Amino acid sequence: MTTSLPPFRPIADLLREHAAARPQHTALVQGARRLSWGDMDRLADRVAAALQRDGVQPTQTVAISGANSIDYAVVFLGAVRAGVAVAPLPTGATPEQLAGMVADSGARLLLADATVPPLAIACPRIALDGSPGHRALHEWLAAEGSRPQPVAVQPEWPFNIIYSSGTTGTPKGIVQPHAMRWAHVARAEAGRYGTDSVALLATSLCSNTTLVSFFPALSRGGTVVLTEGRFDAGAYLALAARERATHTMLVPVQYQRLMAHPDFDRTDLSSFVMKFCTSAPFSAALKADILRRWPGGLLEYYGMTEGGGTCTLAAHDFPHKLHTVGKPAEGHDIRLIDEDGREVPRGETGEVVGRSPSMMTAYHGQPAKTREAEWYDPEGRRFIRTGDVGRFDEDGFLVLMDRRKDMVISGGFNIYPSDLEAVLRGHPGVADVAVVGVPSPEWGESPVAFVVPAADAPAPEALRAWANERLGKTQRLAGLRFLDELPRSDIGKVLKRQLRERWVAGA
Structure with a gap:
């Protein structure tokens, strides 16, 4: 594995250089507000100086929560400049979860907008948007023209603590060092x-x-344009055309909604250079549709917030490999292991583990959970376990089977929900689908499906019968229910744990 990287440089130093070189160039855009590189640099200085004034030391933490905004972004950048770690908290969490994450992160300060309810926390709260009840951001900032004391950021220092979405239980704080960023x-x-x-x-x-x-x-x-409010496909397309967007990062469900929007084919997207996707299963059919109709390249990232190994698929270069997530990225070592932690031969199925310069330090304050996430090869090198099951094809491209925790073991047979979901998506009456395993007194577990029906969908039992005719004997669905929409996290991951609980509760 090649691990060489250019010598480490703090990201805050790179931003300072761009601001000095092109102070009038636009850095951040949201709605009618546009912030130049020079103004962004000065605001980040005021944030860093305010943190130093309040006694927040390098490697300590501040928390941020709320909707995307230019002020949110600037506070993040200012904290990084001061060597202070940022805990950007998930917007979909409950008040109790948010308060728990603030406490777990050790945050010295919470900066939040009006979308965040009152929280039982020990640290001060600053209002990002000037909402009443808390000190406003503009009052908290250091005076105009303030410059922070220089900080010699070290690679091993924490850059941010990102909390998992909680799709599999209590959110864990993933500590990403400056070296990883x-x-x-x-x-x-x-x-x-x-x-x-x-x-x-x-x-x-x-x-x-x-x-x-x-x-x-x-x-x-470059310039970063932030959308406003909840994702709206029509508004996104209009904004992309108006700002002449060259790059975008979207999750599969957003791509799906964009490609289905009636304005898509009449929107000028010719400025695009590259599009990115990550965070959830990305179907080959959807990738092919994007390649056919949306200008620019398409790059899929497969990896974890915890880091470890990343695969990349340049879909525009490998249109015959759209069923895969690509090959290991440069400097990334990805292997497959069996249930006993032994590496499996090429072509066999196993859990994906990875090692690279992009690896979390630990789960914050959870050494036992950290150890569970690690695998060491015979030479003692540390890898991060993904929990995903996959295999490498004959060309070295990784084919994912499913999440290990989502695999259904029914009557001793391994059933991959993604296989069943692919069959159901072949019916024109299925707009969205998720398959989960639920307890079965006869088989241990049985697969069931939750379907968002399209306009011409048959009745649930008729759809289940249609699918079971096309599935293997051990794969057949024990039940199927319709939902108006699938529960998803902030970044579009289906919350399968909620679906299992819903089935068991009979809801």
Whole structure:
């Protein structure tokens, strides 16, 4: 494995250089507000100086929560400049979860907008949007023209603590060091970012999905455009055309809605250079549709917020490999292991584990959980376990089977929900689908399906019968229910745990 990277540089230093070189160039856009690189640099200085004034030390933490905004982004950048770690908290969490994450992160300060309800927390709260009841951001900032004391950021220092979406239980704080963010930025050539890039971001800044595009775009001196409010396909298309977007990061469900929108084919998207996707299963049919109808390249990332190993699929270069998630990225070592932790031969199925310069330090304050997430090869090198099951094809492309935790074991047979979902998606009456395993007194577990029906969908039992005719004997669905929509996290992942609980409760 080649692990060489350019010598480490703090991202805050790169941003300072771009601001000095092109202070009038646009850095951040949201709605009618446009912030130049010079103004962004000065605001980040005021944030960093305010943190230092309040005694927040390098490697300590501040928390941010709320809808995407320019002020949210600037506070994040200012904290990084001060060497302070940021805990960007998920917007879909309950008040109790948010308060727990603030406490778990050790945050010295919470900066939040009006979308965040009152929380029982010990640290002060600043209102990002000036909402009443808390000190406003503009009052908290250091005076105009303030400059922070220089901080010599170290690679091992925590850059951010990202909390998992809670799809599998209580959210865990994933500590990503500055070295990990530097690795994302230093190896961004495949993304084709440059000083004239315009990256349109429509996912939350609390998510690593967003940050793996946000920081490379800014670190190359480009412009970041943030959407407003909940994702709206029509508004996104209009904004992309108006801003002449060159790059975007979206999750599969957003691509699906965009490609189905009546305005898609009449929107001018010719400015696009590259599109990115990550965070959830991305069907080959959807990738093919995007390649056919949306200008520019399409790059899929497969990996985890915890880091470890990443695969990349340049779909525009490998249109015959759209059923895969690509090959290991440069400097990434990805292997497959069996239930006993032994590496499996090429062509066999196993759990995906990975190692690279992009690896979390740990789960914050949870050494036992951290150990569970690690695998060591015979030479003692540390890998991160993904929990995904896959195999490498004859050309070295990784084919994912399913999440290990989502695999259904029915009567001793392994059933991969993604196989069943693919069959159901072949019916024109299925708009969206998720298959989960539920307890069965006869088989241990049985697969059931939750379907969002299209306009011409048959009755649930008729659809189940149609699917079972096309499935193997051990794969057949024990039940099927219709839903108006599938429960999803902030970045579009189906919350299968909620679906299992819903089935068991009879809801």
